[in-house]
Amino acid sequence: MALAGTAAAFSIIATGCSAGDDGGTGEASASPEVATDEFDEAMSTPTKLTFWTWVPDIENQVALFEEAYPEIDVTVENVGQGLEHYQKLRSAIESGEGAPDVAQIEYQYIPSFTLTESLLDLTPYGAGELGSDYVEWVWNQVAVNDGVWAIPQDTGPMGNLYRTDILKEAGYDAPPATYDEYAEAAKQVKEKTGSYISNLAANEPTQMVALLWQAGLEPFGYDGAETVTIDVNSDGAKDVVQYWQDLAQADLVSTDAGWTDNWFQNIANGNYAGWLVPAWGPIFLQGTAEATSGKWGAAPLPQWDASTEVSGNWGGSSDAVLASTENPIAAYELARWINAEPEPTTMFAQEQFLFPAALSVLEDPEFTDAGVEFFGGQQVNKIFAEISATVNPEFQWLPFMEFAYSSYNETVGVALEKKGDAVSALDDWQQQLVDYATEQGFTVQ
Amino acid sequence: MAVTTVDAPARRAARSKPSRGKARHSAVGYLFVLPFMVLFVAMVLVPLGYSAYLSLFEEKLIGGEAFVGLKNFAEALMDEAFLGGVGRMALFLVIQVPIMLGLALFLALAIDSGRTRASRSARLLAFMPYAVPGVVATLMWGYLYGPDFGPIAQGFEALGLTPPDMLGESGILGSMMNIVTWEYVGYNMIIMYAALRSIPTELYEAAAIDGASQIRIALSIKIPAIRPAIMLTVIFSVIGTFQLFNEPALLDSIAPVVITNGFTPNFYAYNVAFVNQDVNYAAAIAFLLGLVIAVMSYVVQLSSQRAERKVRR
Numbered sequence: 001m002a003l004a005g006t007a008a009a010f011s012i013i014a015t016g017c018s019a020g021d022d023g024g025t026g027e028a029s030a031s032p033e034v035a036t037d038e039f040d041e042a043m044s045t046p047t048k049l050t051f052w053t054w055v056p057d058i059e060n061q062v063a064l065f066e067e068a069y070p071e072i073d074v075t076v077e078n079v080g081q082g083l084e085h086y087q088k089l090r091s092a093i094e095s096g097e098g099a100p101d102v103a104q105i106e107y108q109y110i111p112s113f114t115l116t117e118s119l120l121d122l123t124p125y126g127a128g129e130l131g132s133d134y135v136e137w138v139w140n141q142v143a144v145n146d147g148v149w150a151i152p153q154d155t156g157p158m159g160n161l162y163r164t165d166i167l168k169e170a171g172y173d174a175p176p177a178t179y180d181e182y183a184e185a186a187k188q189v190k191e192k193t194g195s196y197i198s199n200l201a202a203n204e205p206t207q208m209v210a211l212l213w214q215a216g217l218e219p220f221g222y223d224g225a226e227t228v229t230i231d232v233n234s235d236g237a238k239d240v241v242q243y244w245q246d247l248a249q250a251d252l253v254s255t256d257a258g259w260t261d262n263w264f265q266n267i268a269n270g271n272y273a274g275w276l277v278p279a280w281g282p283i284f285l286q287g288t289a290e291a292t293s294g295k296w297g298a299a300p301l302p303q304w305d306a307s308t309e310v311s312g313n314w315g316g317s318s319d320a321v322l323a324s325t326e327n328p329i330a331a332y333e334l335a336r337w338i339n340a341e342p343e344p345t346t347m348f349a350q351e352q353f354l355f356p357a358a359l360s361v362l363e364d365p366e367f368t369d370a371g372v373e374f375f376g377g378q379q380v381n382k383i384f385a386e387i388s389a390t391v392n393p394e395f396q397w398l399p400f401m402e403f404a405y406s407s408y409n410e411t412v413g414v415a416l417e418k419k420g421d422a423v424s425a426l427d428d429w430q431q432q433l434v435d436y437a438t439e440q441g442f443t444v445q
Numbered sequence: 446m447a448v449t450t451v452d453a454p455a456r457r458a459a460r461s462k463p464s465r466g467k468a469r470h471s472a473v474g475y476l477f478v479l480p481f482m483v484l485f486v487a488m489v490l491v492p493l494g495y496s497a498y499l500s501l502f503e504e505k506l507i508g509g510e511a512f513v514g515l516k517n518f519a520e521a522l523m524d525e526a527f528l529g530g531v532g533r534m535a536l537f538l539v540i541q542v543p544i545m546l547g548l549a550l551f552l553a554l555a556i557d558s559g560r561t562r563a564s565r566s567a568r569l570l571a572f573m574p575y576a577v578p579g580v581v582a583t584l585m586w587g588y589l590y591g592p593d594f595g596p597i598a599q600g601f602e603a604l605g606l607t608p609p610d611m612l613g614e615s616g617i618l619g620s621m622m623n624i625v626t627w628e629y630v631g632y633n634m635i636i637m638y639a640a641l642r643s644i645p646t647e648l649y650e651a652a653a654i655d656g657a658s659q660i661r662i663a664l665s666i667k668i669p670a671i672r673p674a675i676m677l678t679v680i681f682s683v684i685g686t687f688q689l690f691n692e693p694a695l696l697d698s699i700a701p702v703v704i705t706n707g708f709t710p711n712f713y714a715y716n717v718a719f720v721n722q723d724v725n726y727a728a729a730i731a732f733l734l735g736l737v738i739a740v741m742s743y744v745v746q747l748s749s750q751r752a753e754r755k756v757r758r
Contacts, residue, residue, distance in 0.1 A: 087719050115506060203701035226507050257701045261584075262591045271593070400506065406720045410705055417702040418614075436721070441507030 033124035034329060042329035049074045049331055052089065053104035053319070054081040055153075057352055061344040065337050072330050083402065086112075093118045099324050101331040106317045107141040108206075108397045110149050111222050113320065115399040120321040121147035125332040133340060137393040138357045142318050144396070145224025149320055151339045154354035156278030156315030157388040158210050161285060162198075164297040164376065166273040169193050175274075175299040179243060182302040186252035195273040199266065200244050201258030202417035205408035206314050207276070208241075213312030213395050214301055215240050220398045227443045228398055230433045233426040241412065245422045255416045264288055276301060278314040279355035279384040286374045293373060298380045300387050311387045313395070316357065355384060362388060400436065407432045500728035517729035526707030527730055531737060533618065534687050534709055538741075541622040542682045548626065549633035549678065554663050556634075557641040568638070572631035583695035586624050590699070612700040621692050629685070633678045640674035641667055676749045680742050687738045690715065710734045 051062065051074055062074045077100065079088045086109060092099035093116065105113065113119045127148035131139045134152050142150045162175050170189040176182040186197040201207060212219055217236045221229030231237075247253040254272065256263050266272050268289045275281060282298060289296075301311050319335040321328060338344040340358065348354045349361050356362050368382040398404050408429055415425035437444050503513040521527050552571055556564045574582070589595050590611040601608035611620045644667065652662050668675075690711040697704040706720070707713040711734065718727035 083719070090722070257699075260591075260699050260701075261587050262593050262595075265591075265594045400722070402720045402722070406706060406716065409702060413702050414705075439505070441505035 034126065039329055039333075042327065043069050043333060044071050046071045047073065047327050047330045049102065049325075049327060049334055050100040051076050051102045051319075051334065052079050052085065052100040054078050054085060055104060055317075055352065055354070058338075060351070061338040061347060062334075064341075064344050064347075065334055068337065068341075069330075069333070072334070074334060086402070089113075093322070093324070096324075099322050101325040101327060102319055102321055102335050104153075104317050105150055105320045106315070107138075107152075107313075108401045110142065110318070110320065111144070111224075111397050111399040112401065114145065114147070114149055114224065115222075118323055119149045120323045120325065120328055120332070121149065122151070122321060122332055122335075123148050125329065127151065127332070127336070130336070130340060133359060134357050135359060135362065135388055135391075137313070137388075137391045137395070138316075140393055140395075145222075150318035151320075151335045152316070152318045152357035153339050154280075154316045154348065155357045155388060156210075156280055156313050156355060157384055157391050158214060158276060158278050158301050158311045158314055159281070159384055159387050160274060160276055160299045160301050161281050162274030162297055162299065163195075163270055163292070163295055165295045166193050166195055166270055167297075175297065176302050178306050179302045179304055183243070183247060183252070186247055187250075189273050190252050193273065195271055196254045197252065197272075198274040198276055199254045199256055199258070199263065199272045200248065200276075200416065201263070202255040202413045203257045203409050205405040205413070208408070208412070210278070210312035210314035211240055211244075211276070212237055213392055214310055215304060215312075216310065216392055218394065218396065220404070221396045221445070222399050226441070227445055228437050229396075229445045230398070230430060230437060232433065233430040237426055238423050241422050241426055245416070245419075248416060248419050248422075255419065257417070268292065278316075279388070280315060280353070282372065282375065282380045282384075283353040294376050296375050298375055298378055298383050300383070300390070309390045311391045313391050316355070318357075349381075355388075398433070398437075400440070403436055404433060407436070496728040496731060499725050500732055502725050504723075504725055506722070517726050518733065520726065521729050521733050524730075526705070526713055527710060527733070530707045530710040530713050531687075531734075534689060537618065537622060537689070538683060538686045541625060542679070542686060544622075545626045545630055546633055546675070546678055546682065549630050550637055550668070550675065552630065552634045553637035553641055554667060556638060557667070558659055558663075568635075571634055574628050574630075575632045577628075579691045579695055582624065582628065583692075583699065586620070587696075587699040590620055612696075612703065614703050617696070617700055617703045621689075621696065624692055624696075625689070629682075633682070636678055637671055637674055640671035644670045672749075672753065676746070679749075680745055683741050683745055684738055687711075687734060687741065710737075 138152045170192045176185045189197045219232040248255050321331040325331045345358045345361050349356045362385045371377040372380045411428040412422050412425045415422035434444050504510045598608035610616045688711050689709045693704050693708045693712040706716040714727045714730040718724050
């Protein structure tokens with residue numbers, strides 16, 4: 001099923017490419033609601049757009065866009081990354097002025113902006129036809145509740161990056177394929193090398209959520225109106241957390257806080273023999289653990305069930321058009337163009353090393369077949385492109401993920417850090433989420 | 446009679462002249478305060494009024510805004526996270542402020558005694574941490590406190606001892622006290638030192654003639670003379686402690702699990718406003734915190750005045 005869909009999508013892209021190459025006249029994006037002449041008029045009228053994003057060097061893609069549409073002048077502003085970016089965006093939206101036309105938004109925060117009706121539904125502008133250009137699960141992230149709210153840019157399908165030399169020392173030529181094997185390997189690695197097989201950062205709810213995603217769980221849900229589903233303490237979730245808690249309590253996996261000086265050093269000197277990390281991990285490691293070049297390997301995540309291969313996603317983002325924009329056509333075209341046209345999307349993958357959401361790049365041999373020296377010449381992109389196809393297609397978010405993450409850190413995170421009872425902390429997390437949702441007026445299912 | 450008739454208007458004129466002058470005086474006075482008043486109203490009173498207004502409402506993600514009276518305040522008074530933060534800061538105040546101000550006083554006296562060689566560079570050195578940007582300071586301390594590779598931990602390990610968990614739950618408050626002390630000792634020292642310089646030197650001469658030692662001079666002349674400056678630093682420290690924000694916010698990236706959302710009341714208000722997106726409740730917390738600070742400062746001031754009166758008697 002998935003294969004057939006991919007093939008069909010590819011042929012559409014192949015035909016679409018030739019039209020887009022000569023300057024991107026953008027006929028493809030005209031739909032019944034926005035007529036071609038309306039579109040042409042909008043794109044040939046001098047227009048100023050503001051684009052809030054933290055993606056480094058995105059100015060290059062924007063410059064290409066401005067070349068294709070000389071009348072459109074885009075100002076790129078970096079107002080901060082992560083929480084800071086969203087705070088400023090929400091403040092600007094609330095105050096009714098100063099909000100950008102286009103903004104970078106991570107997938108998990110899209111519902112929190114559709115909740116306040118701050119994003120423009122891109123369907124009337126032609127986004128409905130773009131679905132087949134992207135991996136199915138990615139498209140499901142932006143096309144929710146009868147609308148298309150953003151154009152996907154990059155993704156983070158989860159894999160396993162590991163130190164081949166340390167695993168070999170522990171007696172493993174290949175990375176563990178199942179979680180049972182992973183637990184056994186953790187023991188061997190600890191005994192024979194003294195390293196932890198990996199670190200499950202206590203303050204990284206996004207990693208845990210990705211692991212729940214892989215296990216086929218749906219901890220969150222939102223119907224786009226007033227009803228949320230919260231199920232973070234399901235039996236399935238408890239099984240996953242129990243597994244990690246057992247490893248942590250046996251001192252086979254560390255739970256050090258991530259992104260700290262201590263953590264960076266532990267990665268660089270092999271105290272952590274691996275990392276369950278998304279497709280953006282490889283390039284990150286090359287910067288962090290330069291001295292260990294050639295000693296790393298990449299593989300899919302260990303599996304719960306040896307007969308299937310599934311993964312989850314951690315990270316990645318999209319470009320959304322704000323409902324308050326005065327130039328919806330041009331703003332939409334900017335979001336679409338840089339994330340759908342071959343030149344900018346290839347550039348994102350090759351120069352900024354964003355892991356692509358667009359099938360055209362994911363299936364481009366030039367992208368997938370490149371060997372990476374840091375990984376001993378392995379075709380890392382190909383591995384992750386294959387993983388991307390195995391990500392569970394259904395996964396939803398709550399319209400208040402900022403609170404959900406912070407509440408995770410206060411409950412499950414604390415328990416993991418102390419190597420305590422993280423499983424029952426899931427109940428506390430559930431309780432806090434339900435309380436918050438009820439207090440905020442949602443109906444909780 | 447004639448004299449009086451002539452005299453009356455003259456007297457009246459004489460009387461009214463200064464009063465007219467006084468009016469002009471005060472008008473000019475108002476003109477001078479005007480720039481201050483404009484800024485004060487725009488930057489302090491209006492925002493204060495606005496947050497007071499905000500604190501009386503409740504805004505839900507679903508269902509919008511509603512007037513709830515003092516409900517937010519009632520909730521805050523029962524809120525464990527908020528009360529825990531206030532309690533933690535009270536503990537911080539009791540332990541850290543005396544240590545910091547004691548050190549600052551000692552340094553100020555040492556530099557003022559003229560016995561320290563290169564007192565100017567000593568002064569600069571003590572003041573320098575205050576000028577280090579918070580982010581740099583946190584990076585530095587994060588490295589120093591690091592459990593596996595930090596020099597402190599490694600020193601302990603080299604001696605065969607278990608290093609204290611400086612970024613763990615038990616050690617974090619102490620670590621934070623240390624950072625705050627390091628940061629503000631110099632600042633407080635400068636205030637005390639400036640006050641010491643304004644003491645008339647005749648007093649020292651007289652004391653020297655009486656055969657008083659340096660320590661005696663410090664205890665009997667210098668410290669009593671700069672009591673108002675010391676009280677000022679105490680009040681600054683009380684306010685600063687309850688408003689602690691930078692340190693928890695920055696240490697949050699080094700010890701994310703240990704620094705809970707409500708670690709300090711100010712940090713809690715920030716998290717409530719921007720993570721939980723509950724601006725109204727955050728406004729109520731901020732107001733209550735302001736109240737706590739006002740009461741604490743008043744208590745400090747009152748007790749110092751009482752102490753002073755006792756000394757005078």
